[in-house]
Amino acid sequence: MRKIIVNEFMTLDGVIEAPEEWQFPYLSEDVSEEIRTGVYEAEASLLGRKTYEIFAASWPLRTNNEFGVADKLNSERKFVVSSTLEEVEWNNSTLIKGNVEEEVRKLKQQPGGVIRIVGSATLVQSLMKADLIDEFQLMIHPVVVGHGKRLFNDAIGIPSLKLVETKAFSTGVVLLHYQSDKK
Numbered sequence: 001m002r003k004i005i006v007n008e009f010m011t012l013d014g015v016i017e018a019p020e021e022w023q024f025p026y027l028s029e030d031v032s033e034e035i036r037t038g039v040y041e042a043e044a045s046l047l048g049r050k051t052y053e054i055f056a057a058s059w060p061l062r063t064n065n066e067f068g069v070a071d072k073l074n075s076e077r078k079f080v081v082s083s084t085l086e087e088v089e090w091n092n093s094t095l096i097k098g099n100v101e102e103e104v105r106k107l108k109q110q111p112g113g114v115i116r117i118v119g120s121a122t123l124v125q126s127l128m129k130a131d132l133i134d135e136f137q138l139m140i141h142p143v144v145v146g147h148g149k150r151l152f153n154d155a156i157g158i159p160s161l162k163l164v165e166t167k168a169f170s171t172g173v174v175l176l177h178y179q180s181d182k183k
Helices: 029-041 049-061 070-075 100-109 121-129
Strands: 004-011 044-048 077-081 093-096 115-118 135-141 161-168 174-180
Touching: 004 121, 029 070, 029 115, 029 135, 044 049, 044 121, 049 070, 049 077, 077 100, 093 100, 100 121, 115 121
Parallel strands: 004 115, 004 135, 044 077, 044 115, 077 093
Antiparallel strands: 135 174, 161 174
């Protein structure tokens, strides 16, 4: 059975929205290497519409940039969840419409490696409710922004999680790696 791993950049106050506004001052060589490792460990990506549109507008224009991940992201399988898109044009993308929970359960049953979710807060929250997330890898940045979308909010039940790894980076970023306690 395939695992679904959520990778998120997060502030100390739990905000995951618009990391391009607060993440870059903390992007050191060791943080970049951790991000690169996460990208290469995954076999496929599962993306919500907004994240897909941001990525599809940017990554196809790049080749192996300073992070060394552009070619990997451009070639890997991508599953895009959207009720509004009619087609997805980024290389190796498949559109998921209809019953998302059922389709994601089917994806998890297929042979293959890790499916990674980056960003895509609404999708992650719906999959949390359905207990379809296996792991969370949260990169906590030492900044408080005070507003914005949070991964864990009052509308969802926070899953029972077990801390399996912590890692500190040179810029004060901390990786918290949790697995679902039910897995």
